[in-house]
Amino acid sequence: MHTVYCDGACTPEDMILSAIEKGLSTVGISAHSYTFFDTSYCMQKADIPRYLAELRYLRAKYFDRIHVLCGVEQDYYSDYPTDDFDYVIGSVHYIAVDGEYIPVDESAEILRTAIKDHFDGDPYALCEAYFSTVADVVNMTACDIIGHFDLISKFIEREELFDTAHPRYIAAWQKAVDELLKHGVPFEINTGAISRGYRTSPYPSAEIQAYIKEHGGRFVLSSDAHSADALAYGFDQYDQ
Ligand SMILES: [Zn+2]
Secondary structure, eight states: OOOTTTTOSSOHHHHHHHHHHTTOSEEEEEEEOOOTTOOSSSOOGGGHHHHHHHHHHHHHHTTTTOEEEEEEEEETTOOSOOTTSSEEEEEOOEEEETTEEEESSSOHHHHHHHHHHHSTTOHHHHHHHHHHHHTTHHHHHOOSEEOOTTGGGTTTTTSOSOOTTSHHHHHHHHHHHHHHHTTTOOEEEEOHHHHTTSOSSOBSOHHHHHHHHHTTOOEEEEOOOSSGGGTTTTGGGSOO
16 A cells, blocks of 8 residues: 555555555555656655655554565566565556556556557557566566556446457466466456446456456455545455
């Protein structure tokens, strides 16, 4: 989850207090890693030592009430080292094409324009580019958790971008899952887009979750909360 160190609304302490109130035994904060080409949403390089120090302080302050982990959500294209963090979520937020980094979760309009300008109007070529990047996220970030596997589908409940039942869409995600399963790294079940009103179901989709499960994959529940009220959103529907 995220705090004022990146694009979240609350301080780390507010998030920890909310986690204690909700009865959690462990809480992980995972600031967006520094991305040199887009600093609009991520932790700034100069703030990283302060983030580490503040989380260390809070871990000690609340040690008898909750276990606090200091993580990072490492973007595929971040080059900042992750050695100082307790855990790493590896996430793809951009597709790099024709020398541009195209954000996949900012707006449907950006995706529509990218399909037209960079993929000859073929939405499945965009999806294939996205999932082939995701397939490589463990190699690239050495992550402990795979973040929001099918983020590319963020807007499809409201916007006509592509059909997730299309054979090329299915083939693209299956190939990525098959590749990622080789690493044995768990996939995040991410309820963040539900709490923020973009979706009615978590990432990955029910179909993808079923496929991962069938093939021996594991999951970690994440609310990807950007505010204290969204923490642990929807966790009650899962048998932990
Ligand atoms: Zn993310």
